[in-house]
Amino acid sequence: MAANASAVNFLVGDLVFAQMTGYIPWPARLLDNSHERQAKVQFVLTQGIYKVTYAKLWPYNEQSKARFVTADTLAYEDFSDAMRESEQMCEGSKQKKWELDFVYELRRQRALLEVEPFFIQQVNQLRRTLTRQNQNYAAAQLAFQELLEMHQLSPLLMLRNKEAVDAIKELCRFKSRRLNDRYEAEHMRDLANYLVERMTSLFPENFHTPNFWDKYSALVAIYRRYTADIA
Structure with missing residues (x-):
């Protein structure tokens, strides 16, 4: 079984790459990982909700982007739009984490x-x-x-x-x-x-x-x- 094929490798709310049969890996938000063999995801842009096996899930990181985001996949306009939206979501998450860390540091000055x-x-x-x-x-x-x-x-x-x-x-x-x-x-x-x-x-x-x-x-x-x- 692939190293990524486990529920413990993903958390609810994670941004991932998920692949449905017959389609290229696509950015998605993980909605449920309570099942031991498959997860429920919502695909970015299309908003479709499906169950995908863990073997067909990958972390949304630089390594996965280097593998799945190519000149050929970006030629699909919807995929390009989905990636742009995903990157904006990542930036928003990073900003929120920074803000929460900042407020936490403020608490130490009480x-x-x-x-x-x-x-x-x-x-x-x-x-x-x-x-x-x-x-x-x-x-x-x-x-x-x-x-x-x-x-x-x-x-x-x-x-x-x-x-x-x-x-x-x-x-x-x-x-x-x-x-x-x-x-x-x-x-x-x-x-x-x-x-x-x-x-x-x-x-x-x-x-x-x-x-x-x-x-x-x-x-x-x-x-x-x-x-x-x-x-």
Whole structure:
């Protein structure tokens, strides 16, 4: 019996190559492997559901693709479309695994969230003390100092509090209506930029690109998609 001819080699939900008598091996999703001699599969693109012996099942991997995806088989338009759809499914599965692994890593930062109330308190202090109509630079500087000296800033804290992070980022462009406050306003912008640099440095280097904030927003969406409250 062939090495692949066993139920234990396949899991429900696996993408496989399956072959019906008279047809070329075709990408399919495995639906049921409870029978010891044959599995139930659903073929990609055609959506047909059939039972196929394990001897006619192969893993959907690079070795199988090198064997079954040839110039001749790709000449069949339906097979070519089925392979394109299968590759998109694989990419989607890889992305979902990465997202789940990412959320799992976030869970390991839960102990750092004890500073979250203080973080929000200080950001709200900045919102109150630095407005276009009213500025309390001494109070704002104290809030910035508290935030810059926090030792438990974390990616999880940033992802949970996008509105607070956006408020800090907005202060990087802070301006006062009072002309004689130019120096103080510039100092507030500098402090905001220092704090943003500190927060962005918490993320891996591959995120430190000109489109960091796009990536940050995408991570926030992933966090919110998988968990409403990670703590």
